[in-house]
Amino acid sequence: MSGTSEAVGTTQIQPSTSARLPWRPPDERRVLQLVLATVWLLDGVLQLQPIMFTRQFGADMLAPTAHGNPSPLAHSVLWVSRVISNHSVGTDAAFAAIQILLAFGIAWRPTVKAALAASVLWAALVWWFGEGLGGVISTAASTVGGAPGAVLIYGVLAVLLWPVDRAGQSPSSTAARAVGEHAARLIWVVLWGVLACFALLGANRSADGLHDLVAGMSSGEPPWLAGLDRHAANVLDHRGLSVSITLAVVLGIIALSAYMPRGPARALTAVAVVLCVVVWVFGQNFGEIFSGGATDLNTGPILALVALAYWRRGPEPTPASEGRRDLAMEAA
């Protein structure tokens, strides 16, 4: 576990005799870390739903993710799903406890590094064994449906919110603070570029692919949401290809926004957040949380959180302008 001193990146000594951390209110990155902790906490509590303690969790929710994947991957997913099915109560309680502890660890400042590192490891395990790599290899991936898997984005976010500063005095965004400007831009381009590619994969290109995806989600949802699904499905009927191409183009432009000036980049980040919300509501039905079998919120809110981590900051005040402001205040 990281000690306090390591977590803050410098040796901190209290001038007083009190052996406490010097308290600072949360900054932008800390707020995003706390939102990530809230998401992990929600996932942990969702893991305590009654259905998760039954064989159904392993057999009906995890095992199907093996479908279409290469044999070694499919076998490993099926083996894990069998183990979970046979020991559903113990394994599910453990999964819930792990996710709740991850949330606690991120929220508790002295353990934030350890918890973020553990969350990356846990995300990798769940992405492999619980999500079958999000259907990426099986070409069943769909951007609207939640590819490449929410838990993978959790891992990416944990890296982007790592509490160190590598980008110098004035990083362009919160994400750049942890990994540096170049790496942050590369991650953004790859993430949104991959999403653009997934929008054009397999069934997503067919005339009824998106219609079928949205229409199929209405089962088990509350009446108002099922009605919303039916309307959205009607709009998408026979328009799958054109909507997918449009989505891919928008996602591609968002990917390139990492190399744009601050104004257009901010506008496209806002577009990305709005797009995430629209997809989350119409394409992911709030992560199907109302149907009683959700294990997470799906990719919509997590991608929005990533986009917020990339919100371009305003120019840092220069010493000269600070001096002018001080003089103006004195004059006033």
Added chain:
Amino acid sequence: MAHPTWLAYTFAVVMVAVSLYCVAWLIAARRRNGQNHVDVNVAHVAMGLGMAGTLVPRLNLLPDGVWEALFIAIALWFSGQGVRFVTGRVGGGIGAGSHGVTHYLIHLVMALAMLYMYLAALPAATGSGMSMTAPTGTAANFVGLPLLFVGTLLASAVWQLDGLSRYAPSRSSLVAAPAAMDTSSAGPRGSWEHSGKSQGENSRGEEPDSPEPGSCAQPSLAPRLEMGCHIAMCITMGYMLILML
């Protein structure tokens, strides 16, 4: 769907423990004459016992109608306190050491969430299982509301945990070095190591629990345990609301 009884009992035991602690807190506070947070602890006692009775019906002390009336009263109280706080701030009548409006808002949300649980759910006939089930009919159209409650409650729990970090022991204090005394000019820092002030910090940069001179606010009694109770309550309430989605 059948729910693990042990889980309901675990949450119920935690809630009873929280309620008993809050009762003890109220007694201790009364002896010390006029502590802050009496309203919060009264609300926690009611909510804790209410949730324990919902999780394990044999622990239910009062009829549902009484609970509903109680939580309406608590919601009205915190609404009134919130309004009073906001109007007081506008008129400059409340000191900077007082709580922010979020303090009242979160307890209002908790009271409304309890009310929702009683009004929207169908009570089970008898038995030791949880007496809450998913809402049906018209109530099923309002599942967005409990989701909003869940998000708010879990965010509040996480926020409190972050606040608890101010009580974390500093390992570096054991290896004091005079050169490191100036924390304002040190090198790269973690996310909470910036020097700006924001809403949670008072004018002297001290932790919010320290009251401003001249304000009527008093230091809270056992703030860590109180925050722990709040966290436990938020998570339990969030869990119960998720079962109702």
